Amino acid sequence: MKIACAVTVSLVALTGCGTQSENKKADSPAAVAADPVTFSFYFSGSQNVKDLWDTLIPMFKKDNPEIDVQAVYLPSGTGAQPTYDRILAAKKAGKGSGSIDLYEDGINVVTQGGKDDVWETLSTDAIKNLANVEGKTMQDVNQMAIPYRSSAVVLAYNSEKVANPPKTLDELLEWIRSNPGKFAYNDPSTGGAGSSFVTTVLYNGLPEEAIHNSDPSIMSEWDKGFTVLKDLGNYVYGKGIYPKKNQGTLDLLQNGEVDMIPAWSDMALQQLNEKLLPESVKLQQITPGFNGGPTYLMVNKLSEKKEAVYQFLNFVLSPEAQEVIVNKMNGFPGIELSHMSQDVQNKFSGVADGFRAFNLGDLGNEINKRWQSEVAAQ
Known part of the structure; x- marks a missing residue:
């Protein structure tokens, strides 16, 4: 019995030692994979x-x-403003980022977020490839947003039906009236193509600097343009049918x-491809040109995942990622062409000429409201 007890005690001791050793091994950094950081x-x-x-x-x-x-x-027209509202509401309620670390949108939201102090100021200290972006472009947004790609609104037309497409806005307006039902633009609140058409009409004849003016006093200058848009309702597709989203008019x-x-x-x-x-x-493109310019990425100032976000943004601004943007989006790269391959440089040499970059701040929302009440509702 003494021998049996001694053997049992020895086995227990050995088992305990073995378990303790395994526990130490399991707790070691090499054995325990850290959970990935999710933003x-x-x-x-x-x-x-x-x-x-997705690519x-x-x-x-x-x-x-x-x-x-x-x-x-x-999807376009389904949640951009509510998402921004969520970011701002979380900030005001002291609830951090509202679980939104990185956000993509246009210049209006960049400007709005600057006023509300929700976007982080970005620098090459944290994002090395930010040095590949044109300095003036970053200055225009006070270093609060990354212009990761760019494109422009243009006239798309059926060349079998339109031999001599309009070259100016005035010619386009005359063409619409002379060809009733054959022109369409989407509801401006659901996509940038329709918004560009509406804004271009409103600012036709105004000083060039007006497209960078976010002062509400300029709203009184829109009257003439809205009169034109209301009149066009009788000549556009369906005598006043405005498709939803940019794709809606492309389908037509x-x-x-x-x-x-x-x-x-x-x-x-x-x-087309x-x-x-x-x-x-x-x-x-027409003269004066429809608006165009960058699409931006903004970092939530209250995000707790900034290091991971910066690492991702550094990748997005790499020539490798920008090449994908050019090939998949047929858009202009967000970084300077000199950092791209020679093929890309040749492809976009002079292509970006003609379009204008509008920066109206919060006035874009006012345009949409007035368009809904005065044009769509007639």
């Missing part, structure tokens, strides 16, 4: 924007397995229901 990225746009991020995010993840990008897609052009629309250059080029639009569709 949320909210973005809006048409399907081509979603397709882009870029896995590329980033492959080389950065320690970071997860939780992407939340907001594809089906031959209209012969001319304002469209984003990147969307139209992509769909994919044979979704007929070869007869051609693109042309």
Whole structure:
């Protein structure tokens, strides 16, 4: 019995030692894989924007397995403003970032967020490849946003039906009146192509600097433009039918229901390349040009995941990622052309000329409200 007890005690001791050793091994940094850092990225746009991020995010993840990008897609016209409102509400309530670390949108939201102090100031200290972006572009947004890609609104038209497309806004307005039902633009609150057309009409004849004026006093200068837009309601598609989203008017052009629309250059080029639009569709800029410019990425100032976000943004501004943007979006790169391959430099040499960058601050929302009440509701 003594021998049996001694053996039992020895076995217990050995088992205890073995368990303790295994526990130490399991607790070691080499054995315990740290959970990846996850940050949320909210973005809006048409399907081509979603397709882009569905390509870029896995590329980033492959080389950065320690970071997860939780992407939340907001289709055009379905949630951009509520998302910004959520960021601002969380800040005011002292609830941090509202679980939104990185956000994509246009210049109006950059400006609005600057006033509300919700965007982080960015620098090359944290994002090395930010040095690849033109300095003037960053100065225009006070270092609060990254212009990761750019495009322009142009006229897209059926060349089999339109031999001599309009070259100026006045010629376009006359063409619309002379060809009733053959022109369409989308509800401006649901997509940038329609918004660009409306804004270009409102600012026609105003001083060039007006397109950078966010002072509400300029709203009184819109009266003439809204009179034009109301009158055009009798000549546009369906005598006042305004499709939803940028894709809505592209569908009408594809089906031959209209012969001319304002469209984003990147969307139209992509769909031409994919044979979704007929070869007869051609693109042309007018004078004065429709608006265009960058789409921006903004970092929530109250995000607790900034280091991971900065690592992701550094990748987005790399020539490798920018090449994907050019190929998939047919958009202009966000970084200076000198940092891109020679093929890309040749492709975009002079292409970006002609369009104008509007910066109206919060006035874009006022335009949409007045358009809904005075144009869409008539």
